[in-house]
Amino acid sequence: MSVDTATVAKIAALARLKVSEAEIAAMVPELNGILAWVEQLGEVDVTGVEPMTAVIENKLRLREDVIDADPLTGGGKRDDVLANAPAAEHGFFGVPKVIE
Amino acid sequence: MSEYRIKGETGDWEVVIGLEVHAQVVSKSKLFSGSATAFGAEPNSQVSLVDAAMPGMLPVLNKECIRQAVRTGMAINAPINKWSRFDRKNYFYADLPQGYQISQLYHPLVGEGEIEVSLDEKNPEAVKTIGIERIHVEQDAGKLMHDQHPTMSYVDLNRSGVALMEIVSKPDMRSPAEAGAYLRKLRTILRYVGSCDGNMEEGSMRADVNVSVRKPGAEFGTRTETKNVNSVRFVMAVVEQEARRQIDLIEDGGTVVQETRLYDPDRNETRSMRSKEDAHDYRYFPDPDLLPLELDEAFLAECRASLPELPDAKRARYEGPLGLSAYNANALTAEVETAMAFEELLASVAKASGKGEADVAKRVANWLLSERAGVLSANNVLASDPKNSLEANTALVVAAESGAISGSKAKEIFALYLTGDIDLAKEIEANQQTSDTGAIEAAIAKILADNADKVEQYKGGKEALFGFFVGQTMKAMQGKANPGVVNELLKKALG
Amino acid sequence: MTDVTELGVAAIREGVAKGDFTAVEVAEAFNANVAAAQQALNAFIVPTPEKAVEAAQAVDAARAAGKPLGKMAGVPIGMKDLFATRGIQTTAASHILEGFKPEYESTVSQKLWDAGAGMLGKLNLDQFAMGSSNETSYFGNVISPWRRNDGGNAALAPGGSSGGSSAAVAARLAPAATGTDTGGSIRQPAAFTGISGIKPTYGRCSRWGVVAFASSLDQAGPMARDVRDCAIMLEAMAGFDPKDSTSLDLPVPDWEAALSGDLTGKKVGIPREYRLDGMDEEVAKSWDQGIAWLKDAGAEIVEISLPHTKYALPTYYIIAPAEASSNLARYDGVRYGLRDLPDGAGLQDMYAATRAAGFGPEVKRRILIGTYVLSAGFYDAYYTQAQKVRALISRDFKEAWAHCDVILAPTTPSASFALGEKSADPLEMYLNDVFSVPASLAGLPAMSVPAGLNAEGLPLGLQIIGKPFDEQGVLNAGLAIESRAQFSAKPEKWW
């Protein structure tokens, strides 16, 4: 499989990366080089092999349902949450107006 | 039962409906963070660093949310997948801080189930089974406000990360009424289980309505999905409007496009959602911050043991062993609070009167559904009023049940008790009805003598006057005569 | 007085504890070295001399008060700028996070401060840890303190992505530094700069508060001058963290106390497939030397096979970009970091403009690859296939453990190269990680220790890979090499 300029433009749009036509043109051969290289995986016989789920054997732990049990992952910190926002007003994050 | 058909220029059409219901899971904290879930808090006050997707933040799964979803699955007779996992659904939107929603696409927690819906309250035979494809657990998004600033939308992340169950039906519904009945029944079940509060005004339940049309018996048509519809009435309206729109479109030579739509209740119409247009490729993949979710038998057993009696089973028990009418059984089980109130009063009355529950069930049901309900509304008293207590209700129903006071006297006393300052026990005592035949006979004799003309008319065939004599007798007895005895003695006296 | 900047972790800790010098003296000495080298090496994005002194003062005060001192008491370190540090700019070397000051501290950095370490500053790295030469940082390249012995002054790569860390430790700007390793980002820069570094078993060190690159691969670890220092610092960094779902709930062993270079009874595996055609002769020679050293330490050498080795890099270059494309979606200009809002731009335009302006070319390249391999129609062919091959790579190692206790291999296919030499061809750059990536994919502990200098006078590293949780085995084999290699070369100070 190889990508063309239209495909790269589509992926860039999906990834929300604004790219110029010149950038796309430069990326096409680069991405095709990488893709052709990773496609050698196709030759591996994976019959009966399950895709890896956990790198190291480990069980998913479940957390007890307690509010703000750990202050580091609890709420009630609006100032901290908004501290780095490029636009914060009246306790909200501001974004360009969205028309739904 | 007749099938729902929509008339078009080219003949009859059938509508095919599937619902994806997002039900907010009842839990104190969010699905993957410790922040609170309460409704109506100050903007961004219930947001953790995790919910705001700060760099390096990681999800940790809330056990209670899984427990609730498992219990819900069990309530719809669906298999619980002991091995499930979370995937990321990737798209960019201002209400989605991570740039992906943690959801379950490939391996959902709950498999196929079903629920039975009643299509006609008065006809217990009119039921239909609606299949459920799956239930999966996922994060809710934040909220955007568009009307607070001329050029900006405001983002509140309080809801971001709250646990949702997405309950996906099969495309089994064929009319707005079926869709409405399904949603109501699903809500009832969720509220019984306690896994969702069912509060649609606060957005605790929202439905994505999938609608397509076809000629009866033909292949499924292309469907549209109308997002986030938040009432039973609106869901029914969406089905109607969308079916009509699609039929008109097709009959005008157009084709339905698979798309996301939005319902505008003010104009009662659906319209295409431009903002979601390019969000088709979600690039789902297993969330590498989480491991597969593995549940053991003990956890499942605990979930199963904690399930209450569910509405269908309850209704069957009310109709069978308790001997209630289908109508009353339905009315008592539709809301979990009503059923709980009924069972509580039933047990209390049975105990106080020394009778079996089956012997007093009808009396208790009638008291709750009509007599008490009537008194409360006539006097503008809320059911939650402390005076509407189990003790007061028990005393009144027991007195009426034993024949000590009449049913209408019970209502009267209850009204006085709720609105005034009376001693309930004394009032019941004072209004004990009498079965003293001597006193009643004496009263009857006087009334018949005073109303000789009416006695003539009655004997002449105007039988409706019997009620007049009953009323006069009861009045003379100050309402305390046992109405059965009065009837009997009057009949005898009037020949 | 001794030059404390020539001392490592253990020696500084001991000297402070004994009162040979104060922690403040140590901090100030290193602060001076940092300041003197900043212009030439660009190892730090933000030096924080006051933080180093502040922590040192606390240690000196604790010592004066006779309080117990932590594992890292009095040791100032460099912190890779991938770890969130409260109130101190944290950027992942990206323009998109420029100016971001987290309101939180990563678990690993907090543990280090709790152990008595102090922060000399935030170290430069490849942008979002994507790179092998430290040429992708928005804040400029890091220059290796090493130069070839040909009399030229070509600027060399310190390796990547932890290139600021490796350069700082090698140049005596810090006795130790944190690194993170996704596909070799601790081991490769350690090898390039003649220092030691260990990536522990996946899950040993919490990822909470570490800017994510590829979640299923990212692991933090120490980079220091010798094996003992790595053991000490790893003990301080590791440990169960309930905030990270992939964190291992295991006690942290006392690795330092159990260090032993005696490998009697141990088997060392030599993977046949790592001996590549056209392998750099000096690298091959140093590997043979390593084998001889380990034999001398008492180990038995066995040849093993890791048949899927050649597929490790392509597997990595599907999985890591896929995860990264999703992990980096949160950098959208809404909650923190850069916002580029062109005139009249809508929300989605703002995202695209912000991300285009904020991410560097290598980051964009990987986001595009990751987006592509996850997109509809390609997911199974790329991502699912890669996860299956990854399972096979992991299985290769499991089978190898039946025959050996640790594996010995070169760390890198070559010594350091000149900046700009490989940056034009991404694929050639990726090949740098050919020996380090397999252990990353399998989540295994692995370390690099200096083995000697090549003919150009540049360091070469040897890599030891261990079984899951067996950091001790890895450290011990590392120590066996270290004590025989007697590596004492250091870069000539030219800055």
Ligand SMILES: [Mg+2]
């Ligand atoms: Mg939907």
Ligand SMILES: [Zn+2]
């Ligand atoms: Zn959903």
